Amino acid sequence: MYVAQALKLSKSVAEKLEERNILKEAIIKHPFFRDVIEAVRFDKKFGEFEEGTVIAKTINGVEIVRGYPKIRRALTLYPTIKKYFKKRVVFEEKMNGYNVRIVHFGKNLYAITRRGFVCPYTTEKARELLELDFFKDYPKYMLCCEAVGRESPYVPKDVYGVDFEFFVFDIKERASGNPLPIREKERLCNEYGLKLAPILGETDVKNAHEVARDIIKKLDEKGREGVVIKDPEMRNKPIKYTTSKANCDDLKYAFRYFSEYGKDFMFSRIIREAFQSFEFDESDEELKSRSLRLGESILKAIVESIRDVSEKRKIVEVVRLKFSDLDVLNLFLEHLKRSGVYFEVRDMKKEEGRILVEINRIMKSTTDKIKDHLKGGLW
Numbered sequence: 001m002y003v004a005q006a007l008k009l010s011k012s013v014a015e016k017l018e019e020r021n022i023l024k025e026a027i028i029k030h031p032f033f034r035d036v037i038e039a040v041r042f043d044k045k046f047g048e049f050e051e052g053t054v055i056a057k058t059i060n061g062v063e064i065v066r067g068y069p070k071i072r073r074a075l076t077l078y079p080t081i082k083k084y085f086k087k088r089v090v091f092e093e094k095m096n097g098y099n100v101r102i103v104h105f106g107k108n109l110y111a112i113t114r115r116g117f118v119c120p121y122t123t124e125k126a127r128e129l130l131e132l133d134f135f136k137d138y139p140k141y142m143l144c145c146e147a148v149g150r151e152s153p154y155v156p157k158d159v160y161g162v163d164f165e166f167f168v169f170d171i172k173e174r175a176s177g178n179p180l181p182i183r184e185k186e187r188l189c190n191e192y193g194l195k196l197a198p199i200l201g202e203t204d205v206k207n208a209h210e211v212a213r214d215i216i217k218k219l220d221e222k223g224r225e226g227v228v229i230k231d232p233e234m235r236n237k238p239i240k241y242t243t244s245k246a247n248c249d250d251l252k253y254a255f256r257y258f259s260e261y262g263k264d265f266m267f268s269r270i271i272r273e274a275f276q277s278f279e280f281d282e283s284d285e286e287l288k289s290r291s292l293r294l295g296e297s298i299l300k301a302i303v304e305s306i307r308d309v310s311e312k313r314k315i316v317e318v319v320r321l322k323f324s325d326l327d328v329l330n331l332f333l334e335h336l337k338r339s340g341v342y343f344e345v346r347d348m349k350k351e352e353g354r355i356l357v358e359i360n361r362i363m364k365s366t367t368d369k370i371k372d373h374l375k376g377g378l379w
């Protein structure tokens with residue numbers, strides 16, 4: 001089969017791949033995706049191949065797009081940075097949206113989400129917002145971007161003041177996943193007019209934890225998520241570290257929809273707050289206000305959900321999206337269905353030639369669980 005061939009897998013490894021049922025459909029067949037004949041994604045990590053790796057049979061041959069690897073998290077700035085980096089480190093803003101790999105297949109751009117789905121909505125945006133000239137000059141590269149903004153189907157956020165944008169944080173070789181050094185990435189983004197996730201500073205490893213702490217405090221005040229700490233040459237794996245604001249926002253979200261989220265997700269965010277409080281040498285006063293903030297994030301969110309269900313409302317997250325093409329909208333709804341999302345379209349209208357759609361993402365598990373408890377069901 002074309003996958004085993006493209007990846008040069010031995011017969012026994014190819015059989016294991018098949019046996020473990022790791023390959024899933026990555027794309028819906030449709031003229032909007034006309035450059036792709038078929039494509040599969042890795043639903044789990046397999047050997048060196050990350051979850052989300054895509055193998056596409058395109059009109060120009062078979063293409064490999066490596067998945068975006070996991071970024072490990074620091075709980076302490078000191079001594080973690082010292083332990084993992086050598087001489088110098090770069091701090092980049094960790095933007096809070098969703099991970100997209102943008103690639104060029106045949107004659108068009110394709111936007112792949114973290115798990116390896118070609119997303120119709122994101123692909124339409126990529127084709128509208130980005131020029132082809134970067135890919136004409138560098139056809140074998142992919143742009144690893146954070147897609148952020150209010151009109152995000154997966155992580156809608158107002159903090160960036162945009163409806164929808166791509167911010168490039170890595171440029172990588174598609175088939176190997178090898179990244180360009182940070183200066184090179186910066187140069188190419190400037191040359192081709194691509195927006196870059198902000199590069200906040202570069203410093204010696206020696207005093208990096210102090211610099212990081214200042215950066216984190218400023219980002220926290222602005223309601224931003226955190227930093228990704230990188231080796232300037234990209235030889236070491238990056239590490240992430242988040243603000244208290246981001247941890248609390250995640251907790252609010254996770255507890256509002258508590259039954260859709262794993263316990264680990266919540267627990268790890270609470271532990272992070274503890275390490276940050278310790279490392280930032282907080283006064284009793286500061287610790288108290290952190291505790292209050294943390295507690296409120298958890299309790300208020302969940303009480304709100306209970307109230308909603310008690311008043312006969314379903315627990316939903318509303319997303320508002322704009323499409324240029326009705327076909328793409330329908331394709332996107334099909335994509336949501338296939339990704340296992342429960343949803344209902346609550347409103348659709350035309351505005352200046354575009355289609356505005358409001359979708360309720362239904363948190364079925366949380367709704368059902370609360371309903372059950374409100375009827376006397378035991379935990």
Ligand code: ATP
Pocket residue numbers: 068069070071072092093094095096098099100145146169170197228238240
């Ligand atoms: P992971 O599997 O990497 O832990 P996650 O889904 O838990 O991913 P996050 O906690 O959001 O994700 O952290 C990693 C993600 O941060 C990356 O996958 C990427 O989408 C996003 N990101 C935002 N800004 C940057 C940046 N400047 N450099 C690298 N990644 C960034």
Ligand code: MG
Pocket residue numbers: 095096097098
């Ligand atoms: Mg994220």
